[in-house]
Amino acid sequence: MFTRKDYMNAAEYYMQKKYGEKFESEYIYEGSVYVHPKSNPYWHVVVDVETKDGMTYFHDNYVGxxxxxxxxxxxxxxxxxxxxxxxxxxxxxxxxxxxxxxxxxxxxxxxxxxxxxxxxxxxxxxxxxxxxxxxxxxxxxxxxxxxxxxxxxxxxxxxxxxxxxxxxxxxxxxxxxxxxxxxxxxxxxxxxxxxxxxxxxxxxxxx
Structure with a gap:
């Protein structure tokens, strides 16, 4: 079973793979992981975590x-x-x-x-x-x-x-x-x- 830390690490990996830069996770709130790019700690990016049919999917708002x-x-x-x-x-x-x-x-x-x-x-x-x-x-x-x-x-x-x-x-x-x-x-x-x-x-x- 995934822990909160597992989800935060997975969100960081997903974001780094998608955007080609490093992120740091901050906290989890109502099923979403909040992260920021290491280049800008003031950008609180939302990464939603969705589990469906045994698979975990991530969705984010970083492009904004x-x-x-x-x-x-x-x-x-x-x-x-x-x-x-x-x-x-x-x-x-x-x-x-x-x-x-x-x-x-x-x-x-x-x-x-x-x-x-x-x-x-x-x-x-x-x-x-x-x-x-x-x-x-x-x-x-x-x-x-x-x-x-x-x-x-x-x-x-x-x-x-x-x-x-x-x-x-x-x-x-x-x-x-x-x-x-x-x-x-x-x-x-x-x-x-x-x-x-x-x-x-x-x-x-x-x-």
Whole structure:
């Protein structure tokens, strides 16, 4: 019978064989092994373990991390004409991508078939916030950048300048922002669903 350590070792071997680089396992949660490439300990990759007919299969979401920088640059160029200077981060959801995805999968195939979060941080004029968001949704839908959820957050200029992705959880937990607008992508309709969820930041922020 396999132990937890056996599954973690097997997940590391599977990932190394598939992607040609070394990984370290972190922990197991709800049947998934969490690993990171040795080159980047901040990427918490999900490896699902499936046992069927006596065989063990693995499924992962690593391509979302491999395509992250390229996809972020592409989205940045799409949204900059509307928001001006901004920062864009994408993050895969915690479940596997299509098993056919490999290192050479292009960003458009990934964006069309995968679920991920797009976070855009801006410091532009807060006039017509919802209209700008709708415009962005239309642009992304037309470009087949589907994602799963789009979040636009308004910050002070100096906070945007020094923003780093590894501190995003701290930012949202502390509510150190003006406002955050969220929309969800509806795959059945092939568009963002139109409902905008608004989260107000700390009322003392920016004063």
């Amino acid at each position: 991390y491999l395509k992250k920088e390229e996809l972020e640059k592409y989205i940045y160029e799409l949204v900059k004409p509307i928001y001006g200077e901004c920062k864009v981060y994408t993050h895969p959801y915690g479940f596997p991508d299509d098993d056919s995805f490999l290192r050479d999968t292009d960003i458009f195939m990934y964006a069309k078939k995968s679920n991920f979060i797009i976070r855009i941080f801006v410091c532009s004029n807060r006039v017509d916030e919802e209209k700008k968001l709708v415009d962005i949704c239309n642009i992304l839908s037309n470009k087949k950048i589907c994602g799963g959820r789009l979040v636009v957050t308004y910050l002070k200029e100096e906070d945007l300048q020094y923003l780093e992705e590894i501190y995003l959880d701290r930012l949202f937990n502390s509510e150190k922002f003006y406002k955050s607008l969220t929309v969800v992508y509806d795959r059945k309709k092939h568009s963002y669903d139109g409902e905008i969820y608004v989260t107000e930041g700390d009322e003392e922020y920016g004063k």
